[in-house]
Amino acid sequence: MDRYDPSVIEPKWQAYWDERKTFKTPETPRSEKKAYILDMFPYPSGSGLHVGHPEGYTATDIVARYKRARGYDVLHPMGWDAFGLPAEQHAIQTGTHPRVTTQENIATFKRQLKMLGFSYDWDREIDTTDPAYVRWTQWIFLELFERGLAYQSEVPVNWCPALGTVLANEEIINGLSERGGHPVVRIPIRQWMLRITEYADKLLEGLDLTEWPSSTRTMQIEWIGRSEGAQVRFETVDGGDSVEVYTTRPDTLLGCTFVVLAPEHPLVEKLTSEAKRAEVEAYVAAAKAKSERDRQASKEKTGVFTGGYVVNPVNGEKIPVYIADYVLAGYGTGAIMAVPAHDQRDFEFAKAHGLPIREVVSKDGNPSREPLEEAMIEEGIAVNSGPYNGLKTAEFKAKIIEDLQTSGKGERRVETKLRDWVFSRQRYWGEPIPIYFPVETEGDPRKGDPYTIDYSKPMPVPREELPLELPELDDFRPGEDPEGVLARAVEWRFFERDGKFYARETNTMPQWAGSCWYYLRFIDPHNDKEPFSQEAAKRWLPVDLYVGGAEHAVLHLLYARFWHKVLYDAGIVPVPEPFQKLVHQGMILGEIEYTAFRRPSGELVSAREVKSTADGEIHEPSGAPVTREKVDSARAKKDERGEWVLASDPSIALEARAHKMSKSRGNVVNPDEIVREFGADAMRVYEMFMGPLEATKPWNTASIGGVRRFLDRAYQIAKKSDASAEASPELLQLLHQTIRKVTDDIEALHFNTAISALMVLSNELNRLNAVPKEAVSIFARLLHPFAPHLGEEIWAMLGHGESVQFADWPEYDASLAERSEVEIPVQILGKVRGRITIAKDADQEQALARAKELPQILSQLEGKTIRKVIYVPGRILNLIVG
């Protein structure tokens, strides 16, 4: 072959790898060193791979190939997170079974991944919808159930009867479903819950054991939202009931001037006086009608007085009770003690409703002279607090909790924002929850006879009966029954045993379930005795490198850690944390776009004058709406202020930015087309060359040409390989510097600079008419993790019979990589005036002597004296003159 032709060599090597099983995970340990390198497995959507997928996959593939070359036992698997709504929606619309759609989509994804030459061990492929996998997902659910971590609860959900489904808050607009505009009601539905809150502390502490991005750690910490405080009882004035409040500032108890209940609080009705009843009921009804979102949208402190009073447990003071929707029913106890002097929200409410503000903490221990203008939320020293005066906040907290506990009026309490996990879906395409219930019936419920299911007695499906498979259905539409789609499969749902009828759970698991433990199945994917063996777990866990999108920073990563910790406590996994090092690849945006704005009158307006409002974008001075218009980059230029403007009319500023890829914007890049035009290696190298892995970066198809030219050159270099040619000292040095740079950069996941080092080397090698074979050999081995097909091809051209994957990673010789002589700049007063070439470890005198040989330095020194010499060997010589 004369020219580099990826369309020929890429399929050739892919077939070679497949046949030889080049990337098969070693069954028995061959090495002391192991590396479990994992991608977040994809949901195989109908639209196939987009260019964002291969970014992370290429990064892990480079590391996997590099680690194998370094003698590690590498586990690098891939699979499919294949349950999920889109396939079910498709089934509802077309009648095609979700399994069929899913299998087709998987085939497409797999073809595309193979096309890119990733070194997965395909023998370990996982499909979460495979009954052999579902079996163990259900098995783990039973593990949770038996540990009391899975329970049923009536949870208020957004139920849309017309769609027959539960909607997320985001899917509701003004009380109507986003799709279709159907009414949505909040009704309690029986749901399976997982007690993740019980693991809140362990989930927090475990973060310290991992090497994760600090942003992700912070997000998890905030999501869990742990706070320490006290639960305090305020008895009603008649003593019949008490309002429990949660506070993180029990030290401000004496500054409490009112108590506020959430509108949904169970005591609202009891506390409301007759005189206030109508007003309160109206407020409660209005609050209920608003969606969660709308309620949180307004920060205005609305609320009404109930007419009821409670008693301050410390000083016996009578305190009015309000209801307000700034108090959330779902957090703490759904009731607060309001301390307007030291809580901004309470302060605003007090101001709005004319309630007293009593200062009980101050910076210096003296009450303020002026009324507070805003809440003083910081800690300080107690004032106006009787016997507690003078205590520092922390001391006060400890003391008062002790006192409350003694008097039986309160106790210490830890609260989290994290809620228990609603684990059931009223859907078809998910894992059936392996639980059944007793049924009361006179006849046979399968024949339509009346029945009652006793949901209070859940029973686990025996493990030997797993997997509990989904029934075959023709109609996947959600029905009116909130028990879910499966409730219609009566033959599946009901069964008779020992003369009694039982009903299976008809809820299915959420999509998260399969992804909660897939990394555990990969270590032993064909085991039919247990989810995975203990030996495999000891050998491979934890995952050493986990790469995936930041959109999973909280939910997937928190849920998977939760399951992992349960299994750890059960003694089933040997390490406390599943993912040792985590990296999020950045998003790849579409190509940069220049946009002009046009008024309806036809004239263009400057982007500076365009503001986006709720009703769209408008031209601010005139208030007229504007439309966007794409401008070719050739018609745009940058003006003196550094602003992008229309070349033909610089008064018209343009918007210049890259947008997220989306179908509607029409800027989606298809990997198939890129591979067809430039080759898989070029696509891989380009994606790694774009910039740092973690950065968000715009796509630019033109730039792939540069990468392709680099690969072309690499091929030409290989053709010039000459066993009799010898490397010059300069080349030898460059070779060893490149080995060092590429090795260090791969370890640090700095692929963009590793590639640039390879380009520098290739530029040098390409200058030669005969390239020393040893240089080509090193080059091929350094290149192959990035461009594996070409790496193999060049390796074969050098006469090797085995895959380059089995070749040793080149080692660099530090003494060869270092220069003995370096060129350093000579500065006068911090400005570069010349350069000298000098021994790396030359002393100051030598350096100064050499500098004085330079005419441009001498002329600068004329008539001046050197006051100070700063010399950093190998770096700089700076002369301070005066």
Next chain:
RNA sequence: GCGAGAGUGGCGGAAUUGGCAGACGCGCCGGACUUAGGAUCCGGUGUCUUCGGACGUGCGGGUUCAAGCCCCGCCUCUCGCACCA
């Protein structure tokens, strides 16, 4: 509003962490080879310049012999959170 990250040529980005700003690539300009070029190869390319040099890493200050990097104060963008008591 709060939190995190970022801002460097026309563009993507480098810069051993305080030591030559702009590696590498795209684009652009010029040249070679060509019937041809959206192919290939070679050279140039931060801005201004009186060709000595001056200026230059979002803006304004500061520390230092020396600042893209450290400190103080702002601006802009991206992401996350958003009444959590």
